[in-house]
Amino acid sequence: MRKISALLALLALSGACVPPAPSAGPTPTGQASAPMVDLVRLAWADVGVPTPFRVSTAGPGGAVLLTLIYDTLTWKDERGIIPWLATRWEVSPDGRDYTFTLAPGVTWQDGQPLTAEDVAFSFQYYAQHPYRWMNTAIVDSASVVSADQVRVHLKQAYAPFLEDVAGVVPIIPQHVWAKVADPNSYDGPDASIGSGPFKLAEYRSAEGAYRLVANAAYFKGPVTVREFQQLNVPPETRLQAAQQGQVDLVFNTDASVRDVLKDHPNLSVFETPPLSIVRLAINTERPPLDRREARQALAYALDRAQIAQVVTKGPPIVGSAGVVPPETPWFAPGLPSYPYDPDRARALLGGQRYTLELLADPTNREPELMQPMLQAVGITLATKRVDSKTRTQLLREKNFQLGLVQHIGVGGDPDYLRRWYAGEEANDFAQGSVFHDSRYDQLGREQAAMLDPAKRKELVVQMQQILATELPTIVLYHRRVYWVYDRTRVTPMNTWGGLMNGIPLVQNKLIFLRR
Amino acid sequence: MARLTLRYALLAAAIVVLNFTLPRLLPGDPLDADAPQGLNAAASTLTAEARAQLRAYYHLDRPLAGQFLLYLEDLARGDLGWSISKSAPVSQLIGERLPWTLALLLTSLLVAGSGGALLGLLGAWRGGRVDQAVVTLASSLAAIPEFLMAMALLLTLSVGLGWFPLQGGRTVFAPTAEGPFGVLRALADVTWHLALPALTLVLATTTAFVLLARGAVRAVLAEPYLTTARAKGLPERWVALRHAAPNALLPVLTLFGVRVGQVLGGAIVVERVFSVPGLGLFTFEAIRARDYPVLQAVFLLGSLGVLLANLALEIIYRRLEPRHGA
Numbered sequence: 001m002r003k004i005s006a007l008l009a010l011l012a013l014s015g016a017c018v019p020p021a022p023s024a025g026p027t028p029t030g031q032a033s034a035p036m037v038d039l040v041r042l043a044w045a046d047v048g049v050p051t052p053f054r055v056s057t058a059g060p061g062g063a064v065l066l067t068l069i070y071d072t073l074t075w076k077d078e079r080g081i082i083p084w085l086a087t088r089w090e091v092s093p094d095g096r097d098y099t100f101t102l103a104p105g106v107t108w109q110d111g112q113p114l115t116a117e118d119v120a121f122s123f124q125y126y127a128q129h130p131y132r133w134m135n136t137a138i139v140d141s142a143s144v145v146s147a148d149q150v151r152v153h154l155k156q157a158y159a160p161f162l163e164d165v166a167g168v169v170p171i172i173p174q175h176v177w178a179k180v181a182d183p184n185s186y187d188g189p190d191a192s193i194g195s196g197p198f199k200l201a202e203y204r205s206a207e208g209a210y211r212l213v214a215n216a217a218y219f220k221g222p223v224t225v226r227e228f229q230q231l232n233v234p235p236e237t238r239l240q241a242a243q244q245g246q247v248d249l250v251f252n253t254d255a256s257v258r259d260v261l262k263d264h265p266n267l268s269v270f271e272t273p274p275l276s277i278v279r280l281a282i283n284t285e286r287p288p289l290d291r292r293e294a295r296q297a298l299a300y301a302l303d304r305a306q307i308a309q310v311v312t313k314g315p316p317i318v319g320s321a322g323v324v325p326p327e328t329p330w331f332a333p334g335l336p337s338y339p340y341d342p343d344r345a346r347a348l349l350g351g352q353r354y355t356l357e358l359l360a361d362p363t364n365r366e367p368e369l370m371q372p373m374l375q376a377v378g379i380t381l382a383t384k385r386v387d388s389k390t391r392t393q394l395l396r397e398k399n400f401q402l403g404l405v406q407h408i409g410v411g412g413d414p415d416y417l418r419r420w421y422a423g424e425e426a427n428d429f430a431q432g433s434v435f436h437d438s439r440y441d442q443l444g445r446e447q448a449a450m451l452d453p454a455k456r457k458e459l460v461v462q463m464q465q466i467l468a469t470e471l472p473t474i475v476l477y478h479r480r481v482y483w484v485y486d487r488t489r490v491t492p493m494n495t496w497g498g499l500m501n502g503i504p505l506v507q508n509k510l511i512f513l514r515r
Numbered sequence: 516m517a518r519l520t521l522r523y524a525l526l527a528a529a530i531v532v533l534n535f536t537l538p539r540l541l542p543g544d545p546l547d548a549d550a551p552q553g554l555n556a557a558a559s560t561l562t563a564e565a566r567a568q569l570r571a572y573y574h575l576d577r578p579l580a581g582q583f584l585l586y587l588e589d590l591a592r593g594d595l596g597w598s599i600s601k602s603a604p605v606s607q608l609i610g611e612r613l614p615w616t617l618a619l620l621l622t623s624l625l626v627a628g629s630g631g632a633l634l635g636l637l638g639a640w641r642g643g644r645v646d647q648a649v650v651t652l653a654s655s656l657a658a659i660p661e662f663l664m665a666m667a668l669l670l671t672l673s674v675g676l677g678w679f680p681l682q683g684g685r686t687v688f689a690p691t692a693e694g695p696f697g698v699l700r701a702l703a704d705v706t707w708h709l710a711l712p713a714l715t716l717v718l719a720t721t722t723a724f725v726l727l728a729r730g731a732v733r734a735v736l737a738e739p740y741l742t743t744a745r746a747k748g749l750p751e752r753w754v755a756l757r758h759a760a761p762n763a764l765l766p767v768l769t770l771f772g773v774r775v776g777q778v779l780g781g782a783i784v785v786e787r788v789f790s791v792p793g794l795g796l797f798t799f800e801a802i803r804a805r806d807y808p809v810l811q812a813v814f815l816l817g818s819l820g821v822l823l824a825n826l827a828l829e830i831i832y833r834r835l836e837p838r839h840g841a
Binding site for chain 1: 541597607608680681688
């Protein structure tokens with residue numbers, strides 16, 4: 001215990017090394033402002049070199065870290081899309097031109113002013129050197145209209161643009177990148193200069209640790225945390241690290257943390273909406289699962305509530321047959337729900353017996369739970385356990401019958417419903433889901449171009465109805481992410497539809513600002 | 516000597532070919548998403564175009580033979596390539612991790628080697644109950660898999676009692692103090708962090724040294740020169756340490772040399788369990804990510820280490836035992 005206190009003392013000292021701030025320790029300064037905190041430490045992983053061109057795309061961690069260093073034109077709070085670098089925008093009647101008016105007095109972290117030139121340059125540069133986390137191919141051109149206005153011209157009307165492109169793509173400084181021909185290898189001292197609330201102070205590559213310090217000149221007002229650290233802690237010990245006071249923010253998908261920390265003096269648990277999904281990808285081109293009845297039989301045969309309960313140790317959230325998770329903006333209630341009904345499954349199978357092969361990760365527990373349930377209706381489940389890269393390759397090559405996949409990215413803008421089945425993006429998990437339905441494809445194209453939110457919702461609901469009937473994928477359950485946090489240092493928040501394009505992360509930059 | 520050099524040169528060439536080929540035989544693609552962060556990002560929205568661009572950037576679009584020639588070209592220039600998963604030069608990434616592996620593995624090897632040899636000598640020399648105890652201890656240690664030992668130590672001493680840190684090689688971002696006091700404090704911090712991983716490695720590698728030293732000493736126990744030494748009236752400890760031990764030491768040194776050669780391969784299991792930022796953990800991550808350039812480089816380093824250690828041993832043997840060279 002003494003050593004831990006010593007460690008804490010050291011860490012507190014490290015916070016004190018940051019340039020002196022007006023006051024030390026918590027200083028409640030009225031209703032509208034949050035108290036100052038010296039240090040917040042997030043336990044996660046190495047997410048690569050923190051520039052838009054070198055950050056890791058293996059998971060969402062890199063893209064999220066960049067949101068603390070860089071800004072985007074729009075942003076999201078708990079309720080929806082909000083102005084950020086752009087204070088307002090106008091959309092042309094055909095939905096192809098967005099004219100953004102920029103906030104005044106924004107500066108880069110090296111003191112240079114952030115201008116309309118920088119914004120236009122960013123989109124032009126990403127056209128040559130793609131931002132790996134978000135596809136900007138929809139942007140045809142970007143041009144400066146006036147000193148504080150930029151017009152982004154799209155190749156076609158694209159409803160998700162404000163949330164998925166303008167709200168995700170980091171705006172980068174022209175004076176840094178204009179001279180860089182190969183951003184994939186650029187490592188100049190200015191490579192991580194953004195306009196965001198935090199400046200990169202240090203990245204320790206071997207240890208995968210990042211130290212960010214508050215940007216004193218941030219255009220959205222004072223940053224309430226002097227230093228933010230992202231530390232590389234393996235998933236197995238993250239909770240213990242929080243319990244021993246070595247980190248202040250960690251996540252978990254196991255609901256039992258709520259009981260573990262019930263009486264903890266300063267740790268609390270924050271639940272996100274169920275933005276993570278566990279589902280069966282189905283190869284609909286291979287018998288017997290090329291038949292809709294066989295897929296429906298599979299759904300009836302599985303007691304998905306029990307599977308969810310056993311694995312997440314929390315109240316089960318049975319998978320929506322329409323894929324979009326409940327509690328998120330685009331969820332369609334009242335879809336066919338396929339409650340556990342082995343008799344109905346047997347009837348749909350018509351007394352036939354089948355053997356199905358399931359691809360799963362070595363650590364997945366679901367196959368053991370599914371196996372007896374399927375056996376009861378005449379389906380023998382042969383589980384083939386492979387690591388995630390192998391599984392991804394087998395799925396992409398359509399060399400599978402059933403694949404158990406779990407992932408995020410289903411809470412934000414619903415255009416992914418179209419992209420998964422359009423084969424348009426190299427989305428590893430979507431590639432395995434093959435689904436041909438002309439009505440669905442048509443609805444997908446219409447919703448992507450529909451700018452009226454109410455009409456778009458109708459189209460997206462219809463898409464979910466088709467999915468729920470045809471079942472090209474069976475969602476076993478939706479998962480919450482449980483964030484353990486030290487309430488004396490940080491207050492997590494839910495972002496509408498998930499951070500950016502549906503990430504169940506709570507370190508929205510708004511929690512580090514006075515609101 | 517020329518034949519020896521030729522043999523080792525051929526071996527090195529074979530190793531380069533194997534190291535290039537083996538990682539590419541793994542199923543999976545370095546550009547696919549993975550879940551090393553604990554959340555799968557299925558939403559990774561690399562377009563087919565962006566993916567193709569990245570494939571071309573890393574030359575993954577070329578035929579295998581073309582990739583191999585590029586690799587040889589880079590290697591000839593001393594360039595180990597560019598990591599796909601970490602987006603950084605492989606040589607820089609290895610340079611950052613090598614000191615951790617060296618510190619951890621060399622320290623534990625020294626402790627295990629000397630401690631094990633002494634225990635083996637003690638057992639063989641004393642015989643009877645002492646010998647039984649030594650053999651039992653050594654065999655029990657050998658029976659526990661390394662990962663189990665690591666997990667047990669982590670769970671009891673770090674998670675349970677909190678005496679040791681949960682992970683890492685040092686307190687990250689601890690303030691750096693100036694002067695000798697600061698250096699000492701940093702050293703103490705690293706020692707505290709590496710104590711459990713080093714202990715695991717010591718426990719896991721001691722057995723081989725114990726049994727080898729014991730066997731070697733027992734083999735010389737009946738040698739006439741020991742009888743002569745005793746007949747001269749030398750004390751028993753002196754006979755053991757000055758007469759028996761040196762003659763039994765050769766195989767122990769050999770084992771030590773071989774193990775030093777393996778150091779460059781890192782300790783995958785232990786570094787992974789304790790998150791020591793060394794070459795072992797790096798290799799683990801690279802296998803998972805199918806990061807071909809990293810795998811080529813760490814395998815090359817590891818195998819060259821073994822090769823060099825063997826070469827050195829062969830040369831030393833020729834000096835010590837002229838018959839070896841015949």
